[in-house]
Amino acid sequence: MNPEGTPAPGATRAPLHLVDASLYVFRAWHSMPDEFRDAHGWPTNAVHGFARFLLELLERERPRHIAIAFDEALDSCFRNRLYPAYKANRDPAPEELRRQFAHCKALCAALGLAVLADHDYEADDLIGSALHRARPAGYRGIIVSADKDLSQLLGEHDEQWDFARGQRWGAAGVKARHGVHAHQIADYLALTGDAVDNIPGIGGVGAKTAAVLLAHFGSLDALLEQVDEVAFLRLRGAAQVAARLREQREHALLWRQLTTIACDVPLPYDGPAATRAEADPEMLEALADTLRFGPMTRRRLRTAAGLDSGAGEAPPVPLPA
Template identity: 40%
Template structure:
């Protein structure tokens, strides 16, 4: 089982959830770093020696999606400089622990996770997606797990299908209809979540849906005539939106095979990070146990 860690999610969680009184030895904010360190230490306690790969977002404004739609994520504020620095510290922590740390100025963390997942499948391995981003559900296949992180229960493909109301791999098509305000993506006007769930419980993808608009009344949806009309009017918008919601699984990776589990930790580097930034006594104790051993 390959574990893919959506690193940026946990940095932002720490930034917003932890007090800014958490400071480095130089007095700089370190709450994003501390939240990430806690999530990572707790994750390593759980993964039981399986490979763990960290995927970071390098930029919010230069991914290939901005070339398709310049307003993509335009509603998001850019991280302030004090948070940008913390991303660098988080990556340094991962590298100190011997973990692969991926980032790209063209592909987002989700795309990097998709690309590693594709490689894992070539090798016949299942994946665990560690994130709180619903977009990643589209990567799930039978045998995979979706885990929101320490303190949460991992969900199987079948459990996610039940929760969503449609097969997880159709998430990109679902978002193309309903839109994704978080990423500033407009869907098809007037199509809500419940209608989209019912549609993708029946249709395999956008192509199948739009090839059979005349069959929508047979699904027994409330307001089927209205839904049929809205879809016909919004066809172009739906396919354009899917260019943004579909994850790219061909991002360049620095390896041709999935890296194995690191066998040691740069203890000097770990202690220096703790002295300079502050890992927290609990986290340091957990991470120290990795020195000279497996990630279990």
């Protein structure tokens, strides 16, 4: 359902859930109390928080097609080769957190979920590539993330889902949230910059100015081709904005390379969509022991994995025709 309570466009298409896992791991790392420890004494608060999120998602949606994307390319991404300062403002993850990322990946694999991770590409690129492969085969994407960068992937039938806030929106809802259309998000971020990723943007161009420019010109390419017209727009400091766009043209194009999600990344599964596989009960049990999950979490994991029949459990979701 969309926020108005009516079926989302393309709701009859088979859904492919694409989860931006790192967002939820980091959120758990910062919000969960540091009282959970594994069998070796290492912290497991992020794993416990991520497991709660994952179980709630699986219990609520019962997805047949799902992929969980992790960021491994924190300093080895192709974007770092284009711009060495990309994300250089971020401190390296401590060993206590890196170990928990490995546990989160293992937990997903034990549940039969496709795990996407690559040293050259970010989670956004893996999600974009999975959606790009699945869409022609009749799937619609449900991107589980609050990250505005991912809104550029939304097509007519897709949705983005801020799971923590319980908010969903499609391509048509992006403008109300960010001031530009879904297909303009990469251009918008190239103009405004993105402090989280250490992308400077164009000096003096803020969110409102970028939205006005893209509303008038449609794209960054058209804006740069017709930059002489900018000075005549009803825009505060229009002449100065035009001058900066001329001076920083090559930078703008570089920033757009950084903000554009790659959709041609090789994926580790066959077929158009990531079909959920059978769970690995031995691996699941070993992880539960190592991570010292309580009996409630263990039961939920086994039920989610199809190893126990839960009372009132919904019937299995059939494969799409």
